[in-house]
Amino acid sequence: MYTTELTKTAKIENLEDPELLEAFEARVAADEFIEPNDWMPEAYRRTLTRQISQHAHSEIVGMLPEGNWISRAPSLRRKAILLAKVQDEAGHGLYLYCAAETLGTSREEMILALHSGKAKYSTIFNYPTLTWADIGAIGWLVDGAAIMNQVPLQRTSYGPYARAMVRICKEESFHQRQGYEIMIALANGTAQQKRMAQDALNRWWWPSLMMFGPPDDNSPNTAQSMRWRIKRETNDELRQKFVDISVPQAEFLGLTVPDPDLKWNEAKDEGRGGYDFGAVDWEEFYAVVRGEGPVAKERMKARRDAWDDGAWVRDAAAAYEAKRQQRLAA
Ligand code: 3HC
16 A cells, blocks of 8 residues: 555656756755745645644544543543643644645545545544543643654644644643643552552553654655655654653653563663663554544544534534625625
């Protein structure tokens, strides 16, 4: 499947005007932003539309596992914080759909692609949130992984995407802290609370490592996306950084990362040191990407129902706009 996709990309690229392509690549190499009205290769437009829309879908689907806990938050303070976080995710979805629309695909087309299963969203949101500790683990690990991936995207070569990422990263940073603060409270609470925190870490650790995508040598898009500076760091580089930052955070909590092969390696990263870690279960990752995640069906049903339930709002907005145009024309 990936070979076909790559061959298609290469063919389209060969059809591009070589002078325009050269000028485009020189601008990217000089770290200039590419803007919506600038010339760009079709494969660049297609990759960005895929990545940004997948990112937008992830933000919106990502509201579901946490939204699930708003009515069960353990205090008013926790509830207010969680509400704000879930609303932030909706805002991130909106910035990202807007950025993707500047590439020529409508929001409706993108949403229909999600609902038909053609477009992907992050694997992480296909796992259930079983206890309140999961809200802590999601903030700490899932938002932590998102920040690790998204901070470099503030320097991605497409201007509207890069600018959207600046605000998103600030908010993700707050999300990560609220999650870690929940984990601190649980890890220092009763024995039962500490067990809940450990259980959440056990269940979210490996899926969080999968968020960064397949290993570089099995990632069909990384090489081209690095060349066009859509991605600024590879999947494996970001995964390694995430492990290196998160392990001491787990130690501070007094929790154990569920990986018997985890070991500090002084020689790693040209002598700067880093953790060796165990093998990710890539079979599980690909199964979840195929839509076989534990709560994948539930998530898609919730999204489709929300779209159907919102039809009257879209109809009312369209009718209002039609009336406004009529008045302007009169
Ligand atoms: N979940 C689902 N699909 C994934 C995936 C994941 N965790 N990781 C990779 N894939 C898909 C890719 O989309 C690609 O699909 P394709 O068949 O359409 O080409 C395929 O697997 C191969 O992967 P590649 O590594 O070649 O793909 P990319 O170069 O696009 O890299 C990525 C994948 C690192 C996720 C990259 O797209 C990216 O950085 N995206 C922007 C960030 C993003 O989407 N984050 C979502 C996280 S959740 C979030 O932000 C919400 C927050 O509130 C927590």
